[in-house]
Structure formats: C-alpha cells, structure tokens
Amino acid sequence: MDLRALEVLRAVRTQGGVTAAAAVLHLTPSAVSQQLAALTREVGVALTQRVGRGVRLTPAGEALATAADDVVLAVERARAACEVFLDQPTGTVRVSAFQSGARLLLPELLTRVQRLGGIALECSDEDVAQADFAALTDRVDVVIAHRPDEGPEEGVDWNADGVPLRVVPLLREPLDVAVALHHPLAERPHVRLEDLADQDWITVREGFPVAIVLTAIAAHTGTAPRITHRINDFSVVEALVAAGHGVSLLPRYSAGGHPGVRLLPISGVRAGRRVDALVRRDRAERLVVRRVLDELADVAAGIDSHGRPLSSPGHDVSENDRRGLLLSHLSG
Numbered sequence: 001m002d003l004r005a006l007e008v009l010r011a012v013r014t015q016g017g018v019t020a021a022a023a024v025l026h027l028t029p030s031a032v033s034q035q036l037a038a039l040t041r042e043v044g045v046a047l048t049q050r051v052g053r054g055v056r057l058t059p060a061g062e063a064l065a066t067a068a069d070d071v072v073l074a075v076e077r078a079r080a081a082c083e084v085f086l087d088q089p090t091g092t093v094r095v096s097a098f099q100s101g102a103r104l105l106l107p108e109l110l111t112r113v114q115r116l117g118g119i120a121l122e123c124s125d126e127d128v129a130q131a132d133f134a135a136l137t138d139r140v141d142v143v144i145a146h147r148p149d150e151g152p153e154e155g156v157d158w159n160a161d162g163v164p165l166r167v168v169p170l171l172r173e174p175l176d177v178a179v180a181l182h183h184p185l186a187e188r189p190h191v192r193l194e195d196l197a198d199q200d201w202i203t204v205r206e207g208f209p210v211a212i213v214l215t216a217i218a219a220h221t222g223t224a225p226r227i228t229h230r231i232n233d234f235s236v237v238e239a240l241v242a243a244g245h246g247v248s249l250l251p252r253y254s255a256g257g258h259p260g261v262r263l264l265p266i267s268g269v270r271a272g273r274r275v276d277a278l279v280r281r282d283r284a285e286r287l288v289v290r291r292v293l294d295e296l297a298d299v300a301a302g303i304d305s306h307g308r309p310l311s312s313p314g315h316d317v318s319e320n321d322r323r324g325l326l327l328s329h330l331s332g
Contacts, residue, residue, distance in 0.1 A: 001042060003075065006068035008035040009047065009057070013065045014135050017054040024139040039064075069164045069281070076285035083287040090118040091288040095296075096126040096136060097144035100234055100254035101275055105144060105170075105299055112295040119288050127232055129207035133278060137165060141289050142296065143278040144170070148213045149270070166284040168277040168293055170300035175213055175271040176263035178241045178248040178256065185247075190265045193221050200246035202229045202237050209273050214249050220269055253303060275300070 011021035012032070022029045040047045047061035057065060083089045093113075097106060102125045113121045126136055126143070133145035149172060177196065179186050185195055196217075203225075204210045211230075218225045228246055231237050234255045237248050242260030250256060251273065256263040277296055283289050 001071075002035075002039070003072070005035045005039040005042075006064075006071060008032055009039060009061065009065050010068050010072070011138050012036065012048070012055070013057050013062065014138055016135075017056070019054075021138075072282040073164075073285065076282040080285045080287055086287075088118045089287045089291075091286065092120040092122060093142065093286075093288055093292045094122045094124070094140045095142045095144070095292065096124045096140045098146055099125050099127050099232070100251055101144045101146060104173075104254040104303070105275075105296065108299045108302075109292075109296055112299065113292060116291060116295070119292065121292065129205070130209055130212065131207065134165060137278055137280045137283075141279065141283050141286075142292060144275065144296075145278050146173075146209050146273045146275050148209045148216065149272045149274050164281045166279045166281050168279070168297060170275045170277055170297065171303060172272050172274055173254065174252045174265065175210065175249050175273060176252050176256070176265050178238065178250045178261050178263055180242050180244045181260055181262060182244065183247070183262075185264060186262050188264060190267045192267055193217065193269060196225075196247070196266075197221060197223060199226065200228045201225045202231060202240050202246040202248040203227055204232045205230050208232065210249055210251070213271055213273065217249075217266070217269055217271055 008021065008025065008027075011025055012018060015021045015024060018029050018032050018036075021027075022032045025032065027035075036048055043060070043064065045060045046058050047064060048055040049058050095106070095109070102123070106123050110121055110123065113119050124140070126133075126140070128136065130147060133143055136143045177185075177191050185191055188195075201214065203214050214225055229240065231240070234250060235258075237250065238255065238258035238261045240246060241248050242258050249271070250263060252263060277293060279289060279293065284293070
C-alpha cells in the first residue's frame with residue numbers, strides 16, 4: 001500500500017475535501033483524485049462518497065485513514081531510530097503562530113535554534129479561528145495555537161476532529177482590559193466586572209479565543225458586551241483604544257506596547273488564554289522537530305509572571321503600572 005496515497009487520504013479527512021487537501025499537499029485536485037481512485041481499487045471498497053460538489057470519507061475511508069495514522073507514525077519512528085546516530089541531525093522545521101504569539105515567542109526561538117546549527121526554521125503567522133488550528137498541522141510541523149481558559153472551550157480537545165496530535169502546553173497569558181490614558185478607569189490599579197458595563201468594545205472576530213473569553217466574562221454580568229469594532233490586529237486595536245474609540249481585552253505579555261494605552265487586570269474573574277504547541281504525532285518523532293519543541297518550551301518557561309522585566313531598556317514603568325503588575329501577579 002502506497003504511503004503517499006495514505007497521506008492523501010489523511011489530508012482529505014482533516015482538510016474536509018479534495019481541493020483543500022490538494023492545497024496542503026502541493027498537488028492538483030486531479031492528482032489527489034487519482035491517488036484516491038488507485039487506493040480504492042487496491043482495497044476493493046469505496047473510500048469516499050460525493051456530498052454536494054465535494055467528497056467526504058466513507059466509514060471504510062475513515063477506518064483506513066485512522067489506520068494510516070499508525071502506519072505513518074511507525075515509519076517516522078523507524079527514521080528517528082537512525083537519526084540518533086547522526087552527529088548533527090539536519091532538516092527544515094516549519095513553525096506557525098498566531099500573530100501575537102509569534103511576536104512573543106518566535107524571535108527568541110529563532111535565536112536559540114540558530115545556535116543549535118543544522119536546523120533551518122521556516123516561520124509564518126497563521127491567524128485562524130479556534131476550530132482551524134488542528135488542520136494546519138497537515139502542512140506545518142509545529143503550530144502554536146491559543147485557546148481560552150474561561151468558558152466552555154477551556155477543555156478544548158485539539159484531537160476532536162480526528163487529527164492525531166501531540167499537544168505541548170506552553171504558557172498561560174492573562175487578558176487585561178485596555179483603556180486610553182484619559183479613560184475614567186485608567187488610574188485604577190484594576191477594574192471590576194461592574195466597571196465594564198456600558199462600554200464600547202473593540203474585539204477580535206467571532207470564533208477567536210479572546211472573543212470567546214469576552215463573551216464568558218459578559219456572562220458573569222448578565223449583559224452582552226456592546227461590540228462596535230471587530231479587528232484581529234492588536235496593534236490596530238491599541239491605536240483605536242488610545243484614540244478613545246472603545247476599550248478592549250488584550251493579552252498582557254504580547255500587547256500593551258502603545259504609549260497611549262494602559263492595561264488593567266480584572267478582579268473577580270480569571271481571564272486568560274492558554275498557548276499550546278500542536279504537532280502531528282508522526283512529525284513529533286523527527287529529532288529536529290523534537291529539538292525545536294524543546295527550545296520552544298524553554299522560551300515559554302522563560303517568560304516571567306508579567307512577560308517582561310519591570311525595568312528594561314526602552315521600557316519606562318510608571319508607579320501605576322507597577323501596582324497593576326503586582327496585583328495581576330497576585331491574582332493571575
């Protein structure tokens with residue numbers, strides 16, 4: 001049974017169709033269909049069925065795709081058994097991260113991996129909805145993803161869609177309320193839920209973790225947030241907040257760099273997001289991928305309780321910021 005054909009079948013399952021699978025495999029849809037047809041002839045049972053204009057796997061196709069996971073995993077383990085005897089394993093590792101996570105983790109990760117030698121790290125930013133991170137692992141070796149730690153998605157199962165993943169927890173990042181310096185709440189060391197009623201909110205698009213956390217926070221007050229703008233670029237969000245066009249919920253470590261914005265911890269509720277690294281189990285067997293994961297975990301572990309030193313070059317911390325950071329450390 002051809003290993004490449006099994007990879008095609010797996011991609012059709014995780015990507016949800018021939019066209020999407022072709023894109024991640026760098027094949028034409030016609031080539032994917034030919035691989036599926038050849039595999040169907042070999043096993044003697046239908047592996048796909050047409051649904052509307054697309055296709056999906058039959059029960060037999062699902063069973064074979066699941067078995068293929070173990071086949072590909074065994075092949076990678078066999079390769080890894082030989083890699084340990086190399087003086088310096090080499091290879092390319094593709095890493096993607098959501099934008100603010102990329103800003104937080106990738107610079108130091110690149111520096112560390114360059115010191116290792118032999119590993120070419122290719123980085124990209126992938127800003128996708130919560131449900132779409134797992135599918136990225138079909139074309140990216142290490143996917144840095146985030147999920148809320150407030151609300152029903154706290155226990156999100158990254159393997160729920162049938163993608164066999166290794167999940168490496170990296171860190172928890174608190175979420176704070178961002179306000180303009182001239183906002184009535186700006187001089188407070190923290191804010192309460194009741195302080196946030198009747199505010200104009202700037203948040204990310206629906207389905208993204210920060211928006212999910214905002215909805216969960218609003219459930220504590222019993223009132224829906226009044227959302228006026230949905231923007232995923234936190235630098236744009238900060239610019240709008242600084243100009244007085246609303247408040248926002250922003251990650252403490254990877255946002256808050258705008259001089260006209262103050263981040264305030266929320267008292268009375270645990271608001272934050274979890275950052276994980278997702279890797280397909282077969283790719284996690286590659287020695288170069290494991291080394292990148294180890295370095296990534298070390299980078300995340302090195303981020304202290306507030307994400308950056310209280311006093312560092314170019315970072316002037318006011319007394320109000322110090323009180324806010326201390327309170328956030330005690331509560332977060």
